[in-house]
Amino acid sequence: MKIAVCVKQVPDTWAEKKLKDGSGILDRESVEGVMNELDEYAVEEALKITEADGGGEVVVVSMGPERAGEAVRKALSMGADSGIHLVDDGLVGSDSVATSYALAKVLDGRGFDLIIFGSESTDARMSVVPAMVAERLGLAQLTFANKVEVSGGNVTIDRVTDNGLETITAATPAIVSVVEKINEPRYPSFKGIMAAKKKPVETLSAGDAGLDASQVGIAAAWSLVDSFAARPPKAAGVIVQDEGNGGVAIADFLSAQKLI
């Protein structure tokens, strides 16, 4: 089984982020870049499937600037076999539509049985790229999986929805996106980290991937940042000294907020 895992490098999810002076663009220099946390679950799931299968290949695919290569290495140190890194100045500012176009171009024709995504990136939080890539490649999409089973040319997932779980089956090749409940991503062993340094990573430019330059980058973006502002500082909370009236005070507060 040949599996692709798409990973994204994102600014550290829990860090305080700043905007570049006078622009709506994130100041990436000021925050540590990490592999999108949900993508770690995707990598783990791919590794588990090939391990259970007793063989196969896991290829990590990432689109992003030079330093997104770190995310690819991280996935390789977890145990993936090789990487593809799509990096090009022309891709800067691509939105999800453009990203899905670029990724689909890279993934197409490489013979993957399964393409796994994290269900969302922790920076943009759109959750649409897996579906868009599926649409572009004409493959079945099985999104928000908290359980994946592969057998006899079929993939079956438990899909998490607001109303409960749906069980969905599709023939491979197919696209799966996973949620964080699915597994516990492994911590790369030192052996893995050392081995990752020697694993092959194919670096592609937009031209190498056969991308139409007019469909990617900020100019081609379908979405626009209309306005932006720094998040206002947190307002001071209300402190109630409990002098026997604590319960009443809390109830008053909640009803004033129309919460009860």
Next chain:
Amino acid sequence: MESEMAMRLIVGLALTIGILAFAGRRLLFLVKLARSGKPVTGRLSDPTARVQAETVEVLGQRKLLKWTIPGIAHVFAFWGFLVLGATILEVYGALFNPEFAIPVVGRWSLLGFAEDLFGLLVLVGIAIFAILRLTNKPEVKGRYSRFFGSHTTGAWLILFMIFNVVWTLFLYRAAQYNVSLYTGNDNFPFMNGGAFVTEWVASWLYPLGETANEWLEHIGIWLQIAVVLLFLLIVLHSKHLHIGAAPINVFTSRRPNALGPLLPIMYDGKPLNFEDPPDDALFGKGHIAEFTWKGYVDFMSCTECGRCQSQCPAWNTEKPLSPKLMIMNLRDTMFAQSEYLLAAKGKHPGLGEFDEAALASLSPEVRAEVERPFIGSREGSDHAAEDGYTPDGHRSSHADLPIIDEEALWNCTMCGACVNQCPVDIEHIDHFIDMRRNQVLIATDFPAELNGLFKNLENKGNPWGMNASDRNAWISEVDFEVSVFGANGEETIPDEVDYLFWVGCAGAFEDRAKRTTKNVAELLNIAGVNFMVLGDGETCTGDPARRAGNEFLFQMQAAQNVEVLNEIKAKKIVVTCPHCLNSLKREYPQLGGNYEVVHHSELLADLVKAGRLTPVNKIEQTVTYHDPCYLGRHNKIYSPPRELVAASAENAVEMERSGDKSFCCGAGGARMWMEEKIGSRINQNRGDEAIATGAKRIAVACPFCSVMLNDAVTSRQQEPGRAIGVEVVDISTLLLSASKS
């Protein structure tokens, strides 16, 4: 007479040669086995310190005397063993020459007196040992007997053999004395007096007549020789091997002790370079064949005395780990796989690979044992709560399960109580950390909670995953100026700054520790000490990563910190966290970082002594002080915190387990970030002990102790009807409140 002497010689020599042949074979095997271990360097450096250790710990029996009664009993047995060496010389001399006496001193009454005295004291010693064993039976006291899991039958056999050595000695001496009396010869060397026990026994044998005494002398000599040689044989085949192994182990042990810093992973005599590790480098110990010869001598030295076990926080809270059982298990594994170890001769490649030629030479049973998984889950095995051991030292093998229980391995808080106690200087923690290293760096099989810890350290430089920019948050909560490095464009620490205040992650992010940080800053401010903080230039020292076995991560953290500290020319550093203290002061020299590091208790105690801080308003509540392991045992700082308590409070009481016997709070060894799923809670055990002193303030000197003991006290306060009014406070809090009128 002639023929009797000839017979005496022939029987005596035949016995000796026969038994020595077996003993020699065993000894050769043991030496070869020890030498088959992986190499380790630096174990003979600083010979002065080693001779001193040998004098103090072996001849002076200092560590044994930490426990008075068993210690004295052992002193009797040990010194008896040395002095009675003279009698063995005499008995062999008497085989060849009935008039034999040791040259020069051989006929001095003093020697005769010493021999008899120590013969008697050995008897007193083994009587004490017998009473200790009878009152401490593991069958009765269960795991709270220090002998739980020790081989008690073997121990009784040893005591019986020692008894035999002594009575046969007195039998032959008394008979020889009587023969000298009858015949007027000088065969007994101490006819001028001194041998008072011999004379007393002789008075009972005298009425039997000359011939009987002659024969008793011969028989006594044969018995004595036979017993001594048998004893030697038993020693070489039992845990009593410590007689020979322990002096070697003490001589080659880490000096001054195996506490404080952990050793780096070594390759070819040098610390391993993680940037570009050689292909055949080992990252910890994942098989018995990966241990060093020092490890093997450690295992051979264990006498199963259980002093370590009696102090262990894990064992005392019903967890599987006992340092004694772990070492016994490693020893038994070493012997079970000795065929492989001897065949591989240290060439076991490790990392899951075996020396194939050596493996092929083994019988199927031994081969299966060698290929058995080393560390892993033993869930469902017999006696799992006692690491597989029964009270009398039998371990259920479960050949299908791994040898080392991972649960026991991760139970360790690295508090150092075992290392501190061990009379033969076994380096428990070093072995545990090596096995943890294998689990993290190679096997990636470790408690899931550590995932979060490692990620936080990697991405955020602190265990809590807080943002570095918040490291200075406490400064806005104090009403005096705090200088932050770099705020005025400094490139190195200015000369007028007395101390770099290393705040630490807890000190910056954890509420209780933050209070300590603010208190210490205020006290330094009052005392006019000029200090500076690094702010967001600080990252974790790497202590939790290192003690969780992630040496790679530790090396990265430490290298980064050493680079920063060297660049800004840090010289004097004050810390509030004993773990930071241990890393900065004791471990960073391994990476080229040499600083003068003090704990806030030391600095504040000095300031009080110098009159720069004056407690004017001692608190009335009684205080008890809890020694943090990494301040006390690991770094031997016991009195400065007590001086601060005495300066700040009217009354102080000690817990029973204090000083170097202090009981861990449960947070060391990266246990702060792991769940405690088995047994009772370590912090509760300690908290209850502190509460039982009646003290209303539990003084601590470590941010982790503070959290753990506070949890323990809070859980008791919340029990119905137990508003006990006890508070856990840092020593700086006591001093600050006492310094304000």
